[in-house]
Amino acid sequence: MGTLPLDDRGLAYGDGLFETVLLRDAQPLLWREHMARLQRGAERLDVELPAQDTLSELCAKAPPGLAVLKLIVTRGSGGRGYRPPAVPSPRLRWQVMSFAPQPARWHEGVRVRHCQLRLGRQPALAGIKHLNRLENVLARSEWQDDAIAEGLLCDSHGQLVEATCMNLFWLRQGRLETPSLSHCGVAGTLREALLSTLDITEVEVGPEQLLDAEAVWLGNSLQGVWPLTQLDNAAGECLRRWSLDPRHRLLQDAGHALLGYPRQT
Amino acid sequence: MGTLPLDDRGLAYGDGLFETVLLRDAQPLLWREHMARLQRGAERLDVELPAQDTLSELCAKAPPGLAVLKLIVTRGSGGRGYRPPAVPSPRLRWQVMSFAPQPARWHEGVRVRHCQLRLGRQPALAGIKHLNRLENVLARSEWQDDAIAEGLLCDSHGQLVEATCMNLFWLRQGRLETPSLSHCGVAGTLREALLSTLDITEVEVGPEQLLDAEAVWLGNSLQGVWPLTQLDNAAGECLRRWSLDPRHRLLQDAGHALLGYPRQT
Numbered sequence: 001m002g003t004l005p006l007d008d009r010g011l012a013y014g015d016g017l018f019e020t021v022l023l024r025d026a027q028p029l030l031w032r033e034h035m036a037r038l039q040r041g042a043e044r045l046d047v048e049l050p051a052q053d054t055l056s057e058l059c060a061k062a063p064p065g066l067a068v069l070k071l072i073v074t075r076g077s078g079g080r081g082y083r084p085p086a087v088p089s090p091r092l093r094w095q096v097m098s099f100a101p102q103p104a105r106w107h108e109g110v111r112v113r114h115c116q117l118r119l120g121r122q123p124a125l126a127g128i129k130h131l132n133r134l135e136n137v138l139a140r141s142e143w144q145d146d147a148i149a150e151g152l153l154c155d156s157h158g159q160l161v162e163a164t165c166m167n168l169f170w171l172r173q174g175r176l177e178t179p180s181l182s183h184c185g186v187a188g189t190l191r192e193a194l195l196s197t198l199d200i201t202e203v204e205v206g207p208e209q210l211l212d213a214e215a216v217w218l219g220n221s222l223q224g225v226w227p228l229t230q231l232d233n234a235a236g237e238c239l240r241r242w243s244l245d246p247r248h249r250l251l252q253d254a255g256h257a258l259l260g261y262p263r264q265t
Numbered sequence: 266m267g268t269l270p271l272d273d274r275g276l277a278y279g280d281g282l283f284e285t286v287l288l289r290d291a292q293p294l295l296w297r298e299h300m301a302r303l304q305r306g307a308e309r310l311d312v313e314l315p316a317q318d319t320l321s322e323l324c325a326k327a328p329p330g331l332a333v334l335k336l337i338v339t340r341g342s343g344g345r346g347y348r349p350p351a352v353p354s355p356r357l358r359w360q361v362m363s364f365a366p367q368p369a370r371w372h373e374g375v376r377v378r379h380c381q382l383r384l385g386r387q388p389a390l391a392g393i394k395h396l397n398r399l400e401n402v403l404a405r406s407e408w409q410d411d412a413i414a415e416g417l418l419c420d421s422h423g424q425l426v427e428a429t430c431m432n433l434f435w436l437r438q439g440r441l442e443t444p445s446l447s448h449c450g451v452a453g454t455l456r457e458a459l460l461s462t463l464d465i466t467e468v469e470v471g472p473e474q475l476l477d478a479e480a481v482w483l484g485n486s487l488q489g490v491w492p493l494t495q496l497d498n499a500a501g502e503c504l505r506r507w508s509l510d511p512r513h514r515l516l517q518d519a520g521h522a523l524l525g526y527p528r529q530t
Contacts, residue, residue, distance in 0.1 A: 003268040004276055006358050011269055011337070013398035014279035045399070046406065072276070075402075081430050082398065082405040093271050120385030120449070121421055124403055132397035133278035133347065134310070137340075138389055140347040141311065156386055165346050184385070 002093050010074025010091070013082065014131035017041040021069040022099065022222050022259060026062040028069065029259050030221050033189035038073070041128035046084070047075050050092045058094050068099040068222060072131070101223055106252070106264055109229035109244050110149035112163065112218065114207060115139040116234045119155045121183040129186050140164045142234070149226060150218050152207065155184050159204050166218040166226075167191040169200065169251055170210060176200040176251060177209075190221040193258045198251065211240050215248045217255075225255040267358050275339025275356070278347065279396035282306040286334040287364065287487050287524060291327040293334065294524050295486050298454035303338070306393035311349070312340050315357045323359050333364040333487060337396070366488055371517070371529055374494035374509050375414035377428065377483065379472060380404040381499045384420045386448040394451050405429045407499070414491060415483050417472065420449050424469050431483040431491075432456040434465065434516055435475060441465040441516060442474075455486040458523045463516065476505050480513045482520075490520040 009015035019038055022029040035052065042049045049055075050073065058069055071094040078085030117139045125132065139151055150163040160179045162168055167188040169178045178195070180202040181187050194200060203209075210216055210231060219225035227248040231240045242248070249265040256263060274280035284303055287294040300317065307314045314320075315338065323334055336359040343350030382404045390397065404416055415428040425444045427433055432453040434443045443460070445467040446452050459465060468474075475481055475496060484490035492513040496505045507513070514530040521528060 002271045004271060006267045006269060006337070006360060008276075009402075011273075011276045011339075011396070012283070013402050014396055015399060015402050018277070045403070072271070074276075082401040084402065084406055095271060117389055120387035120390075122385035122400065124382055125385075125399060130399055131276070131279055132399045134280060134390060134395055134397045135387065136347040137274075137278050137280050137349065138310070141349055 002095070004091065004093060005077060007077045008074050008091060009076065009079065010072065010131055015045070016047065016072060016074030016131045017045065018070065018072045018129055018131060020222060021059070023059055023062040023067045023069055023096070024260055025064050026060055028059045030189040030193055033192045037129060037187060037189060037192070041130060042073070044124070044128050045075070045130065047073060048088065048090050049073060054092070062096045063098070066099045066101070068097050070095050070097065074131070099222065101261065105149060105226045106224055106261070109227040109242070109248070110218070111147055111230040111232065112150045112152060112228050113143060113148050113232040113236065114234045115142050115151040115153050115164070117142065117153065119153050119161050119184040121155055121157065123183055126184050127181045127187040136164050148232070154207060158206050160207055160209070161185040163218050166220045166223065169194070169217045169219065170213040171215040171247060171250065172209060172213040177203045180204045188220050190219050190255055190258065194219070194251065194255055197254055197258070215242065215250070217251050219255050221259065224259055224261045225252040227252060267360070269356065269358060270342060272342045273339050273356060274341065274344065275337065275396055280310070281312065281337060281339030281396045282310065283335065283337045283394055283396060285487060286324070288324055288327040288332045288334055288361070289525055290329050291325055293324045295454040295458055298457045302394060302452060302454060302457070306395060307338070309389070309393050310340070310395065312338060313353065313355050314338060315355070319357070327361045328363070331364045331366070333362050335360050335362065339396070364487065366526065370414060370491045371489055371526070374492040374507070374513070375483070376412055376495040376497065377415045377417060377493050378408060378413050378497040378501065379499045380407050380416040380418050380429070382407065382418065384418050384426050384449040386420055386422065388448055391449050392446045392452040401429050413497070419472060423471050425472055425474070426450040428483050431485045431488065434459070434482045434484065435478040436480040436512060436515065437474060437478040442468045445469045453485050455484050455520055455523065459484070459516065459520055462519055462523070480507065480515070482516050484520050486524065489524055489526045490517040492517060
């Protein structure tokens with residue numbers, strides 16, 4: 001576990017980026033997508049990234065089996081207040097942690113609720129995985145019940161965006177859809193890979209679209225894909241239940257193939 | 266200069282708060298306002314603050330003359346991802362730096378520009394001084410010309426909010442006004458103190474209001490109050506100039522009285 005000096009801008013302002021990468025036997029999954037997102041974030045924030053080789057070599061430090069590489073790149077120290085330093089010295093910090101997914105959620109599905117918090121729209125930061133994540137923290141603080149696996153987030157215009165740490169997908173009238181992330185939200189690497197694999201349309205719609213969906217899923221590059229069996233409102237009242245059938249395995253199996261996780265059909 | 270462990274949530278998510286307090290001969294200015302804002306932030310984020318005495322005692326560590334105490338309170342380590350730990354252990358970190366204001370800006374006024382970036386509206390975080398400050402960093406990155414002292418920020422609805430690190434005030438048709446901060450922005454401690462001292466109205470208006478203002482000011486608890494002599498648009502074109510007259514000293518003198526800075530009349 002490393003440390004960071006108190007004047008690092010990553011701490012002072014959240015002035016940096018991070019990635020959490022699934023490793024299997026020290027081999028990264030969706031590495032291309034992780035590096036592409038990190039690069040997009042670095043361009044957006046104008047932060048210089050470490051060399052690709054430096055980042056790739058971190059994966060080799062993982063133990064056998066499943067692990068997570070968390071890497072953080074900050075703008076480093078310096079500058080005058082919010083003003084970035086003229087000659088920045090970005091800092092790379094990383095840690096490798098063991099990881100175990102939750103197979104019961106793959107197989108049995110999950111119960112999910114709507115969050116009260118609405119995400120603010122900020123296109124300048126939308127999609128990238130930066131260190132300003134207080135909205136996610138506040139949203140995840142809305143419930144303590146472990147029976148509820150995730151919380152769905154709408155933006156200030158009432159449009160669906162994502163869950164607190166997962167992306168959202170659904171099948172409706174035979175079409176696969178996922179929320180557009182042009183205003184806010186994090187473009188997950190599993191989402192990116194699924195968009196390249198399946199015919200998924202990015203849409204701007206409200207939460208009512210989920211009520212008559214044939215299937216709804218949450219997914220990210222660590223946990224894989226969870227089908228929803230129940231959706232509650234923010235007051236804890238059930239809005240809709242789903243019985244899992246082969247349609248609920250469609251996007252899940254595609255996601256798990258990308259991560260080396262087992263098919264559920 | 267202290268350090269922070271890599272898994273601190275202040276770094277990971279910007280999950281914390283900060284204050285920068287002006288000290289004169291180890292005595293804090295606007296201490297009550299700083300502590301009140303920190304308390305509001307702590308309630309909003311549900312973070313436990315160190316005891317008041319612990320915080321007050323930090324001021325005694327300052328050298329003679331002017332200095333700045335920067336204190337950071339984070340939620341500490343732990344939790345599962347964005348989910349806060351059930352039993353959090355907040356961390357306090359602080360540093361004292363020497364400080365010198367810029368008297369020429371008090372006396373001669375400043376040139377200011379509009380920023381292109383629009384602040385996202387997030388009422389859950391509005392007003393408090395949390396560690397998610399990427400919007401401010403991006404806005405401050407928009408210009409390098411040292412002749413431009415600050416940048417004005419509107420929100421996504423086009424309404425005036427603040428400058429990158431200062432609050433905004435103006436005199437228009439004989440009335441003192443400042444933007445409402447109910448949607449976004451930081452409620453500065455000097456602004457709080459001025460609202461208690463002068464008859465200032467909080468309003469929701471667009472930037473066109475500044476064009477026929479009799480006087481416009483920027484202020485914070487470190488720099489004091491700067492009157493505007495020129496306002497540029499984001500393309501660098503001059504929108505309006507002001508010649509300083511006694512009206513420009515009204516709010517400035519009131520602010521400086523609160524900070525122990527010299528009157529400019």
